[in-house]
Amino acid sequence: MASGNGNSIKAVALAWALVMGHGQAMAADQSLEDALSGFDAPQEELSPAPEPETEKAPAAKPWLELSGALAVSSSYNYAHQAPDTGKTDFRGLSRLRGRLDAKLDADLPWGWKARVGGAAYHDLAYSMNGRDNYTPQTLEEYESEARLKEAYIMGSIFPSLDIKIGRQIVAWGKSDNIRVTDVLNPMDIREPGMVDIEDIREPVTMTRLDWYVGDWSVTAIAIHEIKFNFMPAYGSEFYPLSTPMPPEEIPSSTADNTEYALALSGIFPGFDIAFYLADFYDDSFSLKSAPMIMTTPAIYPPPPGAVPFTLAHNRLKMAGFSINKALGNFLAKVEGAWFDGYKFPLTGEKTFQRVDGLLGLEYTGFTETMISLEVAARTVLAHEPPIAEAPLGVDATEWQAALRYTQDFAHQTIHLTLLVSVMGLDGAGGAFERAQVKYDIMDSLSATAGVVAFQSGDTPFFLNVADNDRAFLEVKYSF
């Protein structure tokens, strides 16, 4: 009996499976038919058939084109405390800026091209808050600006030889967030974490030659215009000290001071590689001590009236490389560079070498998402204690890490970006985090909102920045 029941159960189960299996197939067929009937109704059912369209020929590209963007941006500081008497009050509105970027592109005969671009802005926040509240240096640097940006002419001298002359940007390296071999253009870091990526590199006047041979290209560059990083102005929010900086020694843009650079770049299936050589001025300043004060330990702060330091830019030599390699959804990045010519305040005219390395990994396996992590180390070879003991001193090895997360939503109308940048393995050098959402309201019109938070640290850029946290908003129209 038990056996009979067992057989019955098996038979029912078999029958059920067969029936259900076929039932599912029938349901699937029905579902398939439903799916296949989902096409738009033929147009002739909706309206009379239109006249057949003649194929549209694309409009010819004009030889002269004006393009650019008009933007209004504002930021609001929410972390500042009430200042001491006589000090700038940075609370509240810190930016209400109207900005125009424009560039004129021309297509010239024989395939040559030219561009002239510029940017201008005025920030109403300073007059709204009271101009007396700010140092003259702050007003001069941040309230208004009109600058020539790129201005160049480019073309081919021979089929495999290109030339580009004028103010331009050359971005070396494979990393996106940390600079190791990207040393040719100075940066605008007057408001760290707040400068748009398109404005962060400052164009300088160069002559550039590119020679292409198969998968390789050789680039030779002479940089005629000596220009350095744009630093926070004395008395501004991001200025790290309570006293003005010492005078800065800026080499003149003469033939004697021309900077030189050479790159060999190869592009291959699955990976890109480049090797670099450069003889250039460090875009970051270092303190140079006056001989009478050069003692160990340093005399700091200096005696009244004495100017113990000047800001100098070391002439450096660099040999470097960068590689990226695609591995499925991963992109691995490696950069390395050797520098020679660093001088430090308490070590006189002795020069030091530095070795920088960067490892990066980018993952694009999640739909509409990119995650990127980069870690870099900068090591001063034969480091000596006075190098670290001096004002704005440098440790034997300094670390930097950056994590970037971007994701697009709603058919790429909403763009989320999260960026964390940390100095030092434990963050002791300082850090900032930026979170922003950009919404494409319509073609060419976007709104971006976000917050930036800062943590102070012992590296120059991050001294006393913790109270600069802010929320920002920008509306931008591109034309």
Add this chain to the structure above:
Amino acid sequence: MRQTNNENNMENIMRIAKSSILMAFVAMAAAMAILPRPALADDPKAREIMQKVEDRDEGDNATTEMEMTLIDKNGSQRLRKLKTFTKYFGEDRYRLMFFLHPADVKDTGFLTYDYDDPAKSDDQWLYLPALRKSKRIATEDKSGSFMGSDFTYYDMTRPNTVDYDYKLLKEDVVEGNKVWVIEAIPRRQEIIDESGYTKRVSFVRQDNYFVIRAVNWLKDGGKLRYLEVKDLQQIDGIWTALEIHMTTKAGNVMTHKTTLKFNGMKYNQKLDDEMFTVRVLEKGL
């Protein structure tokens, strides 16, 4: 005793009834089982058709201006314009694209080497004018939206027939053209992950092996994506879609739609090999 007999009779009746129901079930199941059922294996005829689709002449040394209109469920429209250049290097397709519109992405360039060998990953570079540098893009996942449209990067490539099992569902007529209706099921999970689709049904015109309609089953969200060729013409003897619509639907409701028009399509243009290099990507149009 009578009660016992009655109980026995009742038990017999129940047993017979049970057996009858069981037999009926088995018979019905057996009858249904011998009815035609979907084939589970690859269908040689369907494969042959899809192979011809893959082998169809797509033209070479092509240039065109692509106009892409993105339409959301509320009817709001966004426009993208691109200039594209395509050239075959053997079986490998190289494509260079530049944005012309809108202004905020103008001059952005995209270079792809789409290798025929399925074991070889495509090479892709993106030139971002804001950064003044080209950036290699490493992605096996092609399921992401192509510039915010309803087309994915996978849709812009030609599916490899070795990645699918095919089945000829039926023959049909679409707007006066006889078509084969063919189902394609990805053979491996990685193809589903790469394409973002779990299944595709294609309507292949019998006279020219052109897919004029297709339904794609999205891996995520249970949505369907409908491709329709609205304008198909012969240019220089090559069948060319000049207008394509791709509509994403949840049930019967359109959630997003993209229309793609190709203006000034030309084949057999003098496109140097050098055109498809990062050099040109960075120099721009």
